[in-house]
Amino acid sequence: MKNILFDFISKYVSLTEDEKNALLSLDLFHSVKKGTLLLKEGQNTKESYFVLKGCIRTYYLIDGEEKTTAFYTEMDVLTPQCVINKAPSEYFISCVEDSILSISNADMEIEINSKFPKFDIMCRKLSEQLLAKQQLDFDEFKTSSPEQRYLNLLQKRPDLVQRVPQHQLASFLGIKPQSLSRLRARISEKKN
Template structure:
């Protein structure tokens, strides 16, 4: 399981055995049951997540309704906004499937960064990469309809459609579950 983490890191920097051991000794690995809420609105937290196995999601509750804005699966990293700006969180983070995560806080990161300055470099590259990806994603969302977004999802993240409940998917696409059902029926009709 640790290999997944090291595979991920090796995309950015190379690690010695010493460095790997230092990471393992931090004891970051956590098993989390489906349905667990990792972060609540209003809460202050220092925890950052990396998904080794499973799926977690970010969602807001607006007028009593859940609005899912992101899913994180294998090899995705999530730094909650409240960690960056040290303010109460605006959103929730919940566990969609039984998952294995690494959970790290600022202290741990400071420790690693102090010992191995390489890590700062990795973080910079990751945040630049993520920013670029995020911008393209945002543009794609803005320039397409719910139906196009659903078709894109089938292309780009087909696993999500299987592993995530329909009502969370609908919310992620910006529509109600009933509309997603209808939209799928419409697509099937067109094909035939």
């Protein structure tokens, strides 16, 4: 499990054994059961999540309806916006599958960053890269129809379509479950 974490980090900086041990001493790894709520609307966590195995999602509760806005799977990092702006969270974070997460909190990070400046560099690279990726995702969403978005998802994250409930996928695509169902039927019509 820890190798997944180190593999991920090595994409950004290289670590000495000392630094690796410092990380391991932090007791980061946690098993989380499917359905667990990691964060509720209105709460104010300091925790960030790195998915080693499994899947978690963020969703808003609007007019009694869950609106899923993101899925995080293996090698994805989720820093809730409430950690950054210190306001109460506007969304929920829930565990889609039984998962293993690396959970770090802001105080720990400050401590580690001051001991090992390397992590600071990694954080900066990471947030720059996430920003760029996020922007591309947003642009793609804006410039395509629900059907195109679904087809794109099939290309880019085919696993998601399999492992995630359809109604969560639907709101992730910005539509209702019935529309997703219809849209899928339409597509398989075309193929024949």
